[in-house]
Structure formats: C-alpha cells, structure tokens
Amino acid sequence: MSVVTAQIAPTGQQNTEALVNAVPAPPTLLTVSGLGWLTVAALVIGLPDEQMVDRTGLLATLLACAGAAQLLLWAGSHVAPVLAHAGKWARWFVALAVMITAWELATAKFNVLPLPFFASPQAFIAVYTDDFPRLFDCLWHSLLLLSEGYFLGAAVGFVSGVALGWSTSVGYWAHPILRLVGPLPATAWIPIAFFIFPSSAAASVFLIALATWFPTTVLTWSGVASVQTAYYDVARTLGANQRCLVLRVAIPAALPSVFVGLFMGLGSSFAVLVVAEMLGVKSGLGWYLQWSQGWGAYANMYADLFVMALMCSTLITLLFKLRDRTLAWQKGLVQW
Amino acid sequence: MVSVSSELERPQAAAAPTREAAGAALRIQDVSHGFVLHNELLPVLDDITMCAEPGEFVALLGPSGCGKSTLLRLVAGLDRPRQGRLLVDGEVIAGADPSRVVVFQDPTLFPWLSVWRNAAFGLQARGVLKQHRSRVDDVLSLVGLTEFARVYPYQLSGGMAQRASLARALVNDPRLLILDEPLGKLDSLTRLAMQGELTRLWRQRGFTVLMVTHDVEEALLLAQRVVVFSDRPARIRADLYVDLEYPRRRDHPEILRLRREALGLLGLEKNW
Numbered sequence: 001m002s003v004v005t006a007q008i009a010p011t012g013q014q015n016t017e018a019l020v021n022a023v024p025a026p027p028t029l030l031t032v033s034g035l036g037w038l039t040v041a042a043l044v045i046g047l048p049d050e051q052m053v054d055r056t057g058l059l060a061t062l063l064a065c066a067g068a069a070q071l072l073l074w075a076g077s078h079v080a081p082v083l084a085h086a087g088k089w090a091r092w093f094v095a096l097a098v099m100i101t102a103w104e105l106a107t108a109k110f111n112v113l114p115l116p117f118f119a120s121p122q123a124f125i126a127v128y129t130d131d132f133p134r135l136f137d138c139l140w141h142s143l144l145l146l147s148e149g150y151f152l153g154a155a156v157g158f159v160s161g162v163a164l165g166w167s168t169s170v171g172y173w174a175h176p177i178l179r180l181v182g183p184l185p186a187t188a189w190i191p192i193a194f195f196i197f198p199s200s201a202a203a204s205v206f207l208i209a210l211a212t213w214f215p216t217t218v219l220t221w222s223g224v225a226s227v228q229t230a231y232y233d234v235a236r237t238l239g240a241n242q243r244c245l246v247l248r249v250a251i252p253a254a255l256p257s258v259f260v261g262l263f264m265g266l267g268s269s270f271a272v273l274v275v276a277e278m279l280g281v282k283s284g285l286g287w288y289l290q291w292s293q294g295w296g297a298y299a300n301m302y303a304d305l306f307v308m309a310l311m312c313s314t315l316i317t318l319l320f321k322l323r324d325r326t327l328a329w330q331k332g333l334v335q336w
Numbered sequence: 337m338v339s340v341s342s343e344l345e346r347p348q349a350a351a352a353p354t355r356e357a358a359g360a361a362l363r364i365q366d367v368s369h370g371f372v373l374h375n376e377l378l379p380v381l382d383d384i385t386m387c388a389e390p391g392e393f394v395a396l397l398g399p400s401g402c403g404k405s406t407l408l409r410l411v412a413g414l415d416r417p418r419q420g421r422l423l424v425d426g427e428v429i430a431g432a433d434p435s436r437v438v439v440f441q442d443p444t445l446f447p448w449l450s451v452w453r454n455a456a457f458g459l460q461a462r463g464v465l466k467q468h469r470s471r472v473d474d475v476l477s478l479v480g481l482t483e484f485a486r487v488y489p490y491q492l493s494g495g496m497a498q499r500a501s502l503a504r505a506l507v508n509d510p511r512l513l514i515l516d517e518p519l520g521k522l523d524s525l526t527r528l529a530m531q532g533e534l535t536r537l538w539r540q541r542g543f544t545v546l547m548v549t550h551d552v553e554e555a556l557l558l559a560q561r562v563v564v565f566s567d568r569p570a571r572i573r574a575d576l577y578v579d580l581e582y583p584r585r586r587d588h589p590e591i592l593r594l595r596r597e598a599l600g601l602l603g604l605e606k607n608w
Contacts (some may be wrong), residue, residue, distance in 0.1 A: 209339035230444045238508065239410050239434035248461070329448045329488040335366040 026085025029094065030074035034098040037067030044104060044121075050111040053122040055129065062125070063100070074129040119299030127303035134288070139307055142273060145201070146315075150269045151207025154218035154262055157213040161220025161261070166246055166253070178217065185271045190279065200280030204273075211272040212265035219264070223257025224250050256330060259323040266319055270312050287312070359391035359544035360435065360511035362411065367420030369406055370569070374590050378408045379569035384420070386563055386572060388512075393538055393545040395555035397598060398565030405546040406515050407570070409544060412438045424512065425508050434458050437505035441517040443497035445489040451500050452476065452485040458508040468507075475503040478537065495526035499533075506537065513538075515547040519554065531558060535582050552598045556591050564601045574601050 013094035031237045041063035056116035069092055070086075100121060105211055106112045107120035128135070163170040164178070186207050229248055235249045277286025292300035369381040388394045396404045409415045410422055413432040422429045424436065437458070438528050445454045454470045455465040460466040465472075467496045479499040489497060498518060506511060518534075519527045535558055538545055549555050562576040576594055578584075584591060 099501070228444075230440065231446060233409075233412075233414055234438070234440070234504075235457070235461065236414060236432040237434065237436065237438045237514075238461055238504070239432075240457075240461040244461045248457070249446070255448070292539050311404075327448075329490070330449075331490050336414065 014228050026084055027031060027075060027078040027090050027333050028074075030087055030088035032330060033090050033093035034067045034070030034074065037070060039067075040101050040104070040164055042065060043101065047109045049108050050124075051108050051115060051120060051141025053108050053120055053244060055106070055126045058129065059122045059125055060105075063073065076302065079210060082251055112241060115327065116296050116298050123299035123308075127300050131303075133255075135304065135307060138283050138285050138288045138304070139311065140312065142277065142285040142308075144286060145204055145277070145281070146208060146273050149205045149273070150212050150266065153209030153212025153269065154206065154216050156209065157216025158220050158258065159334025160213075160250060161217040161258070162224055162246065163201045164217065164221040166205050166250060178214075181212040182218065186214075186268065187275050190275070194280060204276035204280050207276050208269045208272050209270040214257070214263035216261040216267065216320055220254060220258045223254030223261075226257075227253040243300075256327055257284075259327065261320075263316070263323075266316060274308075337527060338370045341455070352577045355391055356534045358509075358511060358542040359389075360407040361470045362544060362546065363390040363391045363421075363424075363426075364407075364411070364421070365421045367407070367410065367422060368402075369410060369419070374545060378528045381410075381417075382569040382571050384570065384572060386575070388544050388561075393535075393559045393562065394547070395559035395562045396546065396565060397552060397555045397562050397602075398550065398570060399567050402565050402568045403570035404565060405516050406544065408438065408514050408548055409463060411512070412436055412514050414438075416513060430515045434462065434508040436512045436514060437508055437510040438516060439498075439501050439505050439512040439518045443489070443494075443501035445492075445500055445504070447489050450486050451481055451492070451503075454489070454500055455503045455507050457504060458480075470511075471507055475507045477521065478506065479533070495522050495530065498522060498530065502534075502537075506541075509553055510543055512544045512546065517548055519551070520549070520551075527554075532583065534558060535537050537550055539582065552595055552602075554593075556594050557586060562598060564595070564598055574598075578605075597608055 018128060041060045044056060044060040044063060070090075073086045077087070080315050104121050107118055108122055158172065164174050165171075189207060189210060190203075193203040193206055194200060231249050231253060232245055235245055240248065273284075274286035274289070277284035278290045281287050285304055288304045289301055289308075292304060294300070347403075347464075355482065362583050364384055367384045368379070369382055369482075370377045370379040384407065388395075391444040394593070396407065398404050406415075410417050411429065413429045413436065429436075445451075446457065450455065453460075453471060455476055456465055456469075459472065460470050473482070473485075477484055481496065481500055481503060484496065484500075485490065487498070492500060492533055498521075502518070513535075519530050522530060531554060545558065551602055556576075560578055562578060563572055564576065566573050574597075576598060578594060580588060580590055
C-alpha cells in the first residue's frame with residue numbers, strides 16, 4: 001500500500017491486512033477448561049450433599065453442557081476459524097471452573113459456610129427455576145419505572161441544559177437554582193416526594209427523573225457553552241438563523257458532552273431506582289431484594305442482585321452503543 | 337510611495353463573460369474599529385477607506401496582528417464597525433449573508449458532518465438544499481473531493497480539509513469571497529497547488545475576492561491589487577497594482593520589483 005493512500009484512506013484500512021492474516025490457532029486452553037467443567041459436573045453429582053438442597057442434578061447438567069460447549073468450540077475452530085475467537089475467554093472459563101468448585105465444596109458439599117446467609121450454587125439456580133415468574137415480573141416493573149423516570153429526566157435535562165447554555169436570561173434565572181438544588185442527592189427528596197405526589201409510583205418516577213436530570217443538564221449546558229465561536233461564525237456567514245445555530249451547530253457540537261451527562265445520569269438513576277423500589281412499590285428488583293431479606297431467603301437476594309447487575313450493565317452497554325453510532329465522527333472513543 | 341499602474345484591466349471578465357456580473361462591488365468608507373481590553377479601547381483599524389471593483393481580486397497584506405482579519409470580519413458582517421460604513425453594491429452591510437462567505441485560516445469544518453453535509457450546510461441553512469442537491473456534487477468535484485464526500489473531517493489531510501471548506505463557501509455562489517489566510521497553515525507544496533486552484537476558480541466564476549495574507553509572494557501571484565497595511569492600528573500604506581497575465585511566474589521581473597517594494601513598505605527591505 002502506498003504512503004499516499006495510507007494517509008488519505010479512511011481509518012482502519014491500514015490494519016485490515018494484519019487482521020486478515022491473524023487467523024487465530026485453535027485454542028488448546030479451551031480443551032482444558034472444557035474438561036475442567038466436565039470434572040466439576042462429575043464432582044457435583046458424585047459427592048453427597050451435606051446441605052439440604054434441590055437441583056443438584058440440574059446444576060451438574062448445566063455444568064456438563066457448558067464443558068461440552070467449550071470442547072465443541074475447540075473442535076469447531078478447526079473447521080470454522082471464527083470460533084477460535086472464543087479462545088480469548090478460555091482463561092476466564094478455567095477461573096470460573098475453579099471458583100464454582102470452591103463455592104460448591106464450601107457450601108453444599110462440606111457446609112463450611114453456614115446457611116442461610118450463604119447459598120450454594122444449586123440454591124442460586126433454584127431461585128431462577130422456582131421463582132422465575134415473580135423475578136421476571138420484578139425485572140419488568142423495574143425496567144418500566146426506570147425508563148419512565150430516566151427518559152423524563154434526560155429529556156427535561158437536555159432541554160434545560162441547551163436553554164442554559166444558549167440563553168443568558170435563562171442562565172440568569174436557572175443557574176442559581178441549579179447550583180443550589182442540583183447537588184442535593186435525589187434520595188434526600190424521598191420524604192417530600194412521597195407526600196407531595198398522589199401515588200408512590202409517581203413519586204418514584206419523579207425521584208429517578210430528578211437524579212437523571214442534574215448530570216444531564218450540567219453536562220449539556222457545559223457542552224453548549226463550550227462550542228467554539230468559530231463554528232457559529234462560519235454558520236452565520238453561510239446564512240444560518242438562530243434556530244439553525246442551535247439545532248445544527250450548538251446541539252451536535254455539544255453531543256459528546258451530553259452523552260457523558262446521560263451516562264452519569266443513568267448511573268445515579270440506578271441508585272435511586274433501588275431505593276425508591278424499597279420504599280414505594282409492590283414489584284421491582286429493589287423491592288424483591290428487601291422482600292427476600294425479610295424472609296431470610298438469601299439465595300433469592302443473590303439471584304436478584306445478579307439480575308440487577310445484568311440489567312444495569314446491559315443498559316449502560318446500550319447507551320454506549322447508541323453513543324458510538326451517534327458520535328461516529330469522533331476519534332478515539334472509550335470502548336465499553 | 338503609492339505605485340499606480342496605468343488603467344486597471346480586468347482579464348477575468350474577458351475570460352468568463354457569462355459571469356460578468358457575478359462579483360460584488362465593495363466600498364469601505366472611513367472605517368475605524370477597536371476592542372475594549374482591560375477597560376481601555378485598543379484601536380485596531382484607523383480610518384480605512386478602500387474599495388474593490390466587481391470581480392476584482394484584492395489582497396490585504398500586512399504584519400501579523402495588524403487588524404486585517406478584523407477588517408474581514410466587518411466585511412463579512414460578523415461585527416459592526418465603531419465608525420465609518422461598509423457597503424456592498426451600494427448597500428450598508430447589516431449582518432452576515434451567504435453572498436459574502438468567509439474561508440478561515442482553519443478549515444473549521446463541522447466535525448459531526450461528512451464532507452458532503454459540510455458543503456451542503458449553507459443550502460440547508462437557507463432551506464434550499466432539496467432544489468440544489470446537484471450543486472453540492474458540482475462544487476465537490478470542482479475542488480476534487482468527489483471521492484471523499486462521505487468521509488468525516490478528521491479523516492482528511494490539511495489541504496483536503498481546506499478544499500472542503502472552500503467548497504462549502506462556493507456552493508452558495510458567493511458574490512464576494514472573503515479569504516482569511518486560507519493557505520496559511522498548509523505545507524508549501526499543497527500551498528502552491530491551492531494557489532493555482534484559487535486563481536482558476538476565481539477566473540472561472542468571476543466573484544470578487546478579498547484575501548488577507550502575510551505572504552508577500554502569495555499576494556503578488558494571486559491578486560490584481562495588493563493593499564499594504566501598517567502595523568496596528570492598521571492604516572493603508574499603499575495600493576499596489578499587479579498588472580500581469582495569469583498564470584504568473586514568481587520570477588517575473590515585475591513580481592520581483594513589486595515584492596521589493598512591498599517588503600520595503602513593510603519595513604523589511606533588507607531581509608529578502
């Protein structure tokens with residue numbers, strides 16, 4: 001490839017040859033991890049349970065399936081090299097096999113960690129098989145509540161941020177309020193919110209929206225305020241009116257900052273979601289946490305925490321994907 | 337001090353007869369301007385009076401920081417003068433207008449828009465993009481960026497970015513093209529090529545050009561008239577006519593003579 005084309009070519013093209021040539025070899029470590037998982041499965045079935053647990057058979061089956069899948073991946077990568085990319089996770093698979101073994105031995109098999117505070121892997125899985133409808137219902141209600149609050153807060157935050165950054169008179173009136181009220185944690189509003197709003201659901205939406213609103217506003221505002229004046233000069237000489245300057249210059253230029261605000265807002269909305277659900281709703285992951293603690297069902301708590309982690313992580317991932325698509329014009333984005 | 341050549345000829349008008357009326361006439365009358373810095377008025381322009389005929393290529397030459405760019409901002413309508421008047425075709429400049437487009441030293445392409453969208457910005461801002469989509473393609477091919485229409489600005493080299501910026505200005509069919517050291521940050525080879533392209537475009541289209549530069553040779557190679565400014569606050573020191581055919585050779589005796597004269601006016605005659 002000539003130097004000239006390398007300079008003007010769209011990014012990434014220089015590396016394609018290297019990528020194509022680097023077909024990964026079938027990862028041998030996958031056989032180790034696969035056999036490891038099969039061994040753990042045998043252990044789970046073979047050793048007698050010390051604790052009173054169901055689902056030992058199911059756990060062993062799942063472990064054996066996982067082990068078999070890894071062996072299949074290894075075998076398949078001889079035929080389809082794409083599968084060999086799974087090899088980069090082989091070390092994690094080995095580590096997980098070790099951790100699950102330790103966990104299983106310490107709980108179900110030898111009862112080192114006492115019940116009810118520590119749950120065995122079987123008990124953990126049993127929550128998903130036995131209490132799935134309730135857990136799913138909780139996840140659904142959490143997502144519903146979160147999205148109502150988050151979208152409301154993000155929308156209001158975005159609009160108020162743009163207004164603050166653009167208009168000096170809005171800034172004059174809104175800035176002191178933002179400075180005084182914004183840093184207050186949304187949870188501090190809980191007592192007021194629950195008697196002001198007609199229903200606890202509305203109060204929860206308000207609290208989540210409030211938690212999202214503050215970072216979104218501040219970062220949208222700072223994004224709009226820090227747009228280079230040169231862009232406005234260019235746009236004005238090209239015939240842009242005020243509306244065009246806001247919509248086609250200020251907002252796009254501020255988007256990188258807006259996404260930071262949306263990300264921070266999402267983080268604080270999770271925190272408020274859990275607290276609000278513990279106080280004011282009858283179904284939700286936060287409510288489930290408290291409910292299962294009340295019954296001393298610690299396995300359910302862990303299972304619920306795991307679902308919660310998956311939900312939060314997935315939502316953050318979705319936000320980052322949206323950002324990557326929207327900000328494709330930016331160089332050097334952080335990969336999530 | 338002021339060298340006045342014979343009758344000013346306008347070769348570009350003959351070269352592009354269909355576009356004869358494409359250029360705007362610019363009158364700058366008794367313009368003074370300044371900025372308030374630490375509660376004091378810092379004078380930048382001192383009683384500037386000059387004009388540019390329709391289709392004329394005028395270069396503004398002066399030491400850096402003398403106020404040339406400020407004058408361009410006034411002509412573009414981005415700022416108002418503290419004293420005096422600026423008129424385009426007899427009308428006082430009241431604000432920015434797409435018939436007077438600026439190309440800045442930095443390409444200032446909108447990084448969130450592709451090259452095509454950048455070039456289309458002016459048409460879109462005025463709500464006429466739908467009727468004139470082909471004009472965007474035309475100017476991109478004019479500056480040789482057709483293949484890069486879908487590319488984002490960060491993927492362009494410096495010279496390509498400046499050409500894209502030129503395309504974004506030209507798509508509006510400007511009657512007055514305002515160039516603020518448009519080639520200032522380019523490497524010397526790209527710069528030579530772009531100088532050629534600039535004169536070609538100007539002769540083809542017949543708009544009036546007002547170009548700020550601090551490169552004496554560039555001013556003499558491109559412009560029909562070179563207005564030399566003093567140090568800040570800027571006053572007009574001389575109005576040099578460059579009565580030569582295009583393309584010009586940088587070793588033409590007249591160019592060399594004018595160059596010596598211009599450098600002398602800038603107080604640099606010993607440095608050449």
